[in-house]
Amino acid sequence: MEAGDIAQHTSRRYNEELEGIRSRVLAMGGAVEDQIDQAMRALVGADSQLAEEVVAADHRINMQEVTLDEECNRILARRQPAAGDLRLIITILKIITDLERVGDESCKIARMAAQLSQMERSPHCYQALEHLAARARAMLTDALDAFARMDPRAALQVVHADEEVDREYEAIWRQNITFMMEDPRTIRRMLDIIWCARALERVGDHSRNIAEYVIFLVGGRDVRHISLQEMRAAVDRLHPPEPSAP
Amino acid sequence: MEAGDIAQHTSRRYNEELEGIRSRVLAMGGAVEDQIDQAMRALVGADSQLAEEVVAADHRINMQEVTLDEECNRILARRQPAAGDLRLIITILKIITDLERVGDESCKIARMAAQLSQMERSPHCYQALEHLAARARAMLTDALDAFARMDPRAALQVVHADEEVDREYEAIWRQNITFMMEDPRTIRRMLDIIWCARALERVGDHSRNIAEYVIFLVGGRDVRHISLQEMRAAVDRLHPPEPSAP
Numbered sequence: 001m002e003a004g005d006i007a008q009h010t011s012r013r014y015n016e017e018l019e020g021i022r023s024r025v026l027a028m029g030g031a032v033e034d035q036i037d038q039a040m041r042a043l044v045g046a047d048s049q050l051a052e053e054v055v056a057a058d059h060r061i062n063m064q065e066v067t068l069d070e071e072c073n074r075i076l077a078r079r080q081p082a083a084g085d086l087r088l089i090i091t092i093l094k095i096i097t098d099l100e101r102v103g104d105e106s107c108k109i110a111r112m113a114a115q116l117s118q119m120e121r122s123p124h125c126y127q128a129l130e131h132l133a134a135r136a137r138a139m140l141t142d143a144l145d146a147f148a149r150m151d152p153r154a155a156l157q158v159v160h161a162d163e164e165v166d167r168e169y170e171a172i173w174r175q176n177i178t179f180m181m182e183d184p185r186t187i188r189r190m191l192d193i194i195w196c197a198r199a200l201e202r203v204g205d206h207s208r209n210i211a212e213y214v215i216f217l218v219g220g221r222d223v224r225h226i227s228l229q230e231m232r233a234a235v236d237r238l239h240p241p242e243p244s245a246p
Numbered sequence: 247m248e249a250g251d252i253a254q255h256t257s258r259r260y261n262e263e264l265e266g267i268r269s270r271v272l273a274m275g276g277a278v279e280d281q282i283d284q285a286m287r288a289l290v291g292a293d294s295q296l297a298e299e300v301v302a303a304d305h306r307i308n309m310q311e312v313t314l315d316e317e318c319n320r321i322l323a324r325r326q327p328a329a330g331d332l333r334l335i336i337t338i339l340k341i342i343t344d345l346e347r348v349g350d351e352s353c354k355i356a357r358m359a360a361q362l363s364q365m366e367r368s369p370h371c372y373q374a375l376e377h378l379a380a381r382a383r384a385m386l387t388d389a390l391d392a393f394a395r396m397d398p399r400a401a402l403q404v405v406h407a408d409e410e411v412d413r414e415y416e417a418i419w420r421q422n423i424t425f426m427m428e429d430p431r432t433i434r435r436m437l438d439i440i441w442c443a444r445a446l447e448r449v450g451d452h453s454r455n456i457a458e459y460v461i462f463l464v465g466g467r468d469v470r471h472i473s474l475q476e477m478r479a480a481v482d483r484l485h486p487p488e489p490s491a492p
Contacts, residue, residue, distance in 0.1 A: 062471035069468060073336060080326035090319060093339065177433060184430040187423060222315060225308035 014079055018088060021071055022148075025092055025099075028064040029144040032099050033137065035061065035106035036203060040133045043113035043196065044126050051117070054110035061103035065096045084217075091217040095147065098206040102140065105199040105206075112192045112199075119189050128175070129196055132168045136200045139165065139207035146211055152218045152235045158211035159231060165204035172197040260325055264334060267317055268394075271338050271345075274310040275390040278345050279383065281307065281352035282449060286379045289359035289442065290372050297363070300356035307349035311342045330463075337463040341393065344452040348386065351445040351452075358438045358445075365435050374421070375442055378414045382446045385411065385453035392457055398464045398481045404457035405477060411450035418443040 035054055042051035072089050075081065081089055139161050146154040176190040176197075215223045215231065219238045223231045281300055288297035318335050321327065327335055385407050392400040422436040422443075461469045461477065465484045469477045 059471065066468050066471060073332070076322065076336070077328055077332055082323055086319065086323055090322070090339070093336070094343070097340070097343070177437065180426070180433050181430050184427050184433075187426050187430075187433075191423065222312050225305065225312060 017075060017079070018085060021068065021075070021092060022088070024064070024068055024071075025095055026144060026148055028061065028068065028096060028099055029140070029147075031061055031064065032102045032106070033140060033144075035103055036109075036133065036137050036140070039106040039109035039113060040130065042110055043116065044130060046113075046117035046121065048114045048117040051110040051113040054113075055107050058103055058107045061100055065100040068096045069093065087217050087220065091147075091213045094213050095210050098209045102203050102206045105202050108199045109196050112196050116189065116192050119192075126193075128168070128172050129193065129200070132165065132172065132197060132200045135161065135165050135168065136203040136207065139204050140210075143207040143210040143214070146214045147217075150214070150218050152215045152238050155211035155214040155218075156232060156235045159208050159228060162204050162208040163228075165201060169197050169201035169204075263321060263325070264331060267314065267321070267338060268334070270310070270314055270317075271341055272390060272394055274307065274314065274342060274345050275386070275393075277307055277310065278348045278352070279386060279390075281349055282355075282379065282383050282386070285352040285355035285359060286376065288356055289362065290376060292359075292363035292367065294360045294363040297356040297360040300359075301353050304349055304353045307346060311346040314342045315339065333463050333466065337393075337459045340459050341456050344455045348449050348452045351448050354445045355442050358442050362435065362438050365438075372439075374414070374418050375439065375446070378411065378418065378443060378446045381407065381411050381414065382449040382453065385450050386456075389453040389456040389460070392460045393463075396460070396464050398461045398484050401457035401460040401464075402478060402481045405454050405474060408450050408454040409474075411447060415443050415447035415450075 035057065038050060038057075039054045041047065042054060072093050075089055076086075079085070139158050142154060142161070143158045146152070146158060173194055176194050180187050180190045209224075212224050212231075215221070215235060219234060221234055223234055226234075281303065284296060284303075285300045287293065288300060318339050321335055322332075325331070385404050388400060388407070389404045392398070392404060419440055422440050426433050426436045455470075458470050458477075461467070461481060465480060467480055469480055472480075
């Protein structure tokens with residue numbers, strides 16, 4: 001075997017390792033998406049058994065985080081990646097932390113679902129929550145897609161969508177306070193609903209974090225803590241916008 | 247200059263870099279501790295100007311995170327650290343994320359402080375919050391000390407303390423719901439107080455995360471998502487407990 005073959009072999013193995021870890025991050029993302037869906041189903045369907053299943057399944061998400069974390073450490077130690085590969089590993093280390101926390105938020109929703117399943121229903125409130133959940137869930141899917149396709153423009157859309165999620169959350173919050181004031185007997189229930197809304201708003205925040213890491217991954221620039229306008233300019237420098245029609 | 251001198255020089259520079267970044271993490275930790283203290287002072291003293299100062303100072307914490315993050319990336323790329331040095335850099339990358347989020351929680355408290363400063367006071371509620379704040383703040387200090395001294399046993403104490411913080415938070419939560427039910431006019435104020443308590447409970451969680459990273463840093467074992475008992479056993483293997491007196 002020639003030295004060149006060994007180098008090629010090593011580099012093929014290395015590429016396979018990087019591809020493997022990327023796919024496993026996406027698989028973890030899929031598992032986390034399922035957890036949100038099931039938690040919301042448990043909530044809307046007052047299904048306390050499903051809620052318990054969501055809580056019980058959280059340890060699998062945790063283990064995925066720990067395993068991926070170890071894998072990143074191993075690649076850093078063995079392969080000493082540089083430039084884009086190094087950014088990929090750093091990005092993955094951060095993405096899995098956010099994914100694990102989305103898993104935690106799903107558990108919180110499931111716990112509230114179990115509590116709320118014992119109380120009087122108010123389908124109207126759940127409608128607003130379902131709408132918020134659909135938006136936050138779409139943000140997560142889009143952030144993971146942006147990661148899969150290394151697409152900073154799609155990532156920017158996710159950051160943008162977070163503002164709408166924040167607005168919907170504020171609306172639920174205000175409306176529930178009004179309900180509580182009108183009928184103090186609903187306080188406990190309304191608070192549980194506010195906590196669910198809060199958890200969904202956090203899912204939006206974590207998805208936004210993931211999107212920001214994708215912009216860093218592709219462009220090498222840390223875009224956290226800057227305005228949406230600056231962020232858009234940074235992404236435009238990576239992908240100049242198409243000229244508008246005359 | 248001999249080759250050995252260059253190697254020694256390089257390794258001295260490298261050690262200085264690692265020491266430098268450690269100190270800067272501790273400096274960031276100090277700045278975050280100040281933010282909690284000021285936010286709580288603004289809350290208890292109904293000082294809306296101080297509250298605004300806390301919110302305005304958050305960008306400094308954010309910039310510390312971004313700069314330290316870049317520095318870690320640079321060390322990973324240039325020095326290709328191995329074993330303990332690699333764990334140190336990975337740990338710092340995680341610690342600064344948690345510190346930045348503690349900064350965000352301080353901002354939330356400051357924003358509530360500004361709102362609450364316009365409302366009727368209820369010093370009794372603040373007493374419970376101050377107590378919770380002191381505990382959460384001590385957890386952060388102890389976690390940072392454990393990092394500075396690379397002391398997994400001290401880190402374990404922090405993890406343990408988180409349970410007490412969670413209990414105090416639950417107590418404030420329950421008490422405030424009772425107040426709301428007794429007097430619905432207090433709903434808005436009580437919710438703001440619950441949010442402050444929640445932010446402090448999150449400070450405890452982030453401090454616990456930092457402590458868990460320290461145990462990983464010293465022992466090389468990821469102790470997240472395991473029971474306190476397993477964690478204690480893992481730390482005991484690093485530092486066998488002293489034999490009890492006869």
